[in-house]
Amino acid sequence: MNKAFVRESDDGAPRCPRCGSPGQEVLRDTLRVHVPEPLRESLTESAWFCPFDRCEVVYFDAFQRHLLTDQIRTPVWPKDPEAPLCACFGFTSQDIEADLAEGGVKRTRACVQRAQSAEARCATASPSGQSCVAEVQRYYMQRRQAQG
Numbered sequence: 001m002n003k004a005f006v007r008e009s010d011d012g013a014p015r016c017p018r019c020g021s022p023g024q025e026v027l028r029d030t031l032r033v034h035v036p037e038p039l040r041e042s043l044t045e046s047a048w049f050c051p052f053d054r055c056e057v058v059y060f061d062a063f064q065r066h067l068l069t070d071q072i073r074t075p076v077w078p079k080d081p082e083a084p085l086c087a088c089f090g091f092t093s094q095d096i097e098a099d100l101a102e103g104g105v106k107r108t109r110a111c112v113q114r115a116q117s118a119e120a121r122c123a124t125a126s127p128s129g130q131s132c133v134a135e136v137q138r139y140y141m142q143r144r145q146a147q148g
């Protein structure tokens with residue numbers, strides 16, 4: 001048997017049934033915010049978020065049951081480029097583009113600071129259940145490098 005096929009990701013997280021990306025575990029509270037009631041029942045208590053931008057699967061469980069982007073209440077970054085990166089404050093990739101166009105970091109830095117404060121609600125406001133900070137910084141760096 002192909003070893004790569006059975007290998008689990010480093011932290012043992014289940015992989016997305018469609019694209020094979022390691023999932024990020026999400027809280028039940030996060031699902032409550034983003035998934036309409038009857039659909040939520042179709043996943044087990046433990047569910048994972050698929051972080052791959054070109055995959056339509058948003059949440060899945062260990063039995064390979066899954067929910068797609070059009071079944072979720074809100075648009076999901078990075079699957080939808082119009083969706084906010086920081087769902088807590090509605091910070092979008094356009095804010096980052098505006099910073100880059102000015103050669104500054106004003107909006108991005110303000111978002112990162114707010115996302116690290118007690119106001120932040122990343123765990124439930126963000127469909128991934130992860131802090132927005134890492135994603136905001138990653139996207140900013142990626143775009144800045146692309147600018148050359």
Ligand SMILES: [Zn+2]
Nearest residue numbers: 016019050055
């Ligand atoms: Zn996936």
Ligand SMILES: [Zn+2]
Nearest residue numbers: 086088122132
């Ligand atoms: Zn946030």
